Amino acid sequence: DTAVSQTPKYLVTQMGNDKSIKCEQNLGHDTMYWYKQDSKKFLKIMFSYNNKELIINETVPNRFSPKSPDKAHLNLHINSLELGDSAVYFCASRSGGDTEAFFGQGTRLTVV
Amino acid sequence: QKEVEQDPGPLSVPEGAIVSLNCTYSNSAFQYFMWYRQYSRKGPELLMYTYSSGNKEDGRFTAQVDKSSKYISLFIRDSQPSDSATYLCAMSEYSGGGADGLTFGKGTHLIIQP
Numbered sequence: 001d002t003a004v005s006q007t008p009k010y011l012v013t014q015m016g017n018d019k020s021i022k023c024e025q026n027l028g029h030d031t032m033y034w035y036k037q038d039s040k041k042f043l044k045i046m047f048s049y050n051n052k053e054l055i056i057n058e059t060v061p062n063r064f065s066p067k068s069p070d071k072a073h074l075n076l077h078i079n080s081l082e083l084g085d086s087a088v089y090f091c092a093s094r095s096g097g098d099t100e101a102f103f104g105q106g107t108r109l110t111v112v
Numbered sequence: 113q114k115e116v117e118q119d120p121g122p123l124s125v126p127e128g129a130i131v132s133l134n135c136t137y138s139n140s141a142f143q144y145f146m147w148y149r150q151y152s153r154k155g156p157e158l159l160m161y162t163y164s165s166g167n168k169e170d171g172r173f174t175a176q177v178d179k180s181s182k183y184i185s186l187f188i189r190d191s192q193p194s195d196s197a198t199y200l201c202a203m204s205e206y207s208g209g210g211a212d213g214l215t216f217g218k219g220t221h222l223i224i225q226p
Contacts, residue, residue: 004155033213041120041198041221043156045213056212090155101214103155 003027004104006091012110013081021076021107023091031055032074033092033101034066043090049074050096081111115139118201118217126225131188135201135217138182142203142215145177147186150198150219159199160186163207191224198222 004025013019025032034046047066048055054066063079074091091104118135125131133147143164148156160175162168162184168175174187184203188195198221202214 035213041219043200043216043219045215048213092155100158100161103157105155106153108153 004091004093004102006089006104006107008107009105010108010110012112015081015083015111017081018077018079019081019109020078021089021091021109023074023076023104024072025091025093025102026072027093027095027102028072029093029095029102030071031094031096032068033094034074034076035090035092035103037088037090037106039087046089047074047076078109083111085109086111115215116201116203116217119220120218122221122223124223124225125191127191127193129191129224131186131191131195131222131224133186133188133199133201133220133222135184135203136182137184137203137215139203139205139215140179140182141205144204144207145175145184146202146214147173147175148200148202148216150200152197156200193224193226196222196224 007022031050033048037043049068065077067075088106088108090106092101094101116137145162147160149159150156162175162177165177165179172189176185198219200219201217
C-alpha cells in the first residue's frame with residue numbers, strides 16, 4: 001500500500017488554466033505538507049497543515065491554495081497557471097513527535 | 113547567503129569507493145539534521161537522522177554533525193551502483209520539521225560507476 005499518494009503523476013496544461021493536485025496519506029499522520037522542487041532540484045516548503053489548520057504559508061503566490069477536506073487529504077489548487085509554476089510538487093506527511101516525513105512520488109507539472 | 117549550501121555535483125566515483133557528501137548551513141537554531149535519498153522521478157526517502165552534534169552509523173552509512181562549524185556530512189562506505197541517486201541534506205529547528213517543515217539543500221547527484 002502506498003503511504004502517501006499523489007494524483008496525477010504528470011500534468012501538462014496551458015498558461016492561465018486552473019488545476020488541482022490531490023494528495024492522500026493512509027498513515028494516520030496529523031501534519032501534511034506541500035513542497036515544490038524546481039528545475040534545479042531545489043526542494044522548498046510551500047504549506048503545512050496540522051489537523052486541518054494551515055500552519056505556515058511561505059512566500060507563495062496566492063494563486064496557490066491548499067485545501068484539506070479531512071486529516072488524510074491535502075489538495076493543492078493552482079489558479080491562473082504561469083510558465084514559472086512548472087516544477088515537481090511533492091506532498092509529505094508526518095506524525096507529531098516523529099522524525100521522519102514521508103514523501104509522495106511527486107506530480108510533475110508542466111505549463112506550456 | 114542561502115540557508116543551506118550543498119554542492120549539486122555530479123559526483124562520480126568507482127564502485128567500492130568511500131563517498132563523502134556534505135552541507136553547510138547558516139541558521140544556528142537548526143538542531144535536527146537529516147539525509148534524504150531521491151532516485152530519479154521518485155520522492156525523497158529518509159536515509160539518516162541525527163540530533164545535535166555527533167555521529168550516527170547505520171550499515172554502510174555514517175552521518176556526522178558539527179554544530180560549531182555548521183557542517184554536516186554523510187559517508188557511504190563500499191559504494192554500490194544502486195547508491196546512485198541525489199542525496200539531499202535537510203534540517204530543522206524541530207523534530208521532523210514541525211510546522212515549519214524541513215529546509216533542504218539543493219542535493220548532490222551521486223553516480224557510482226560499476
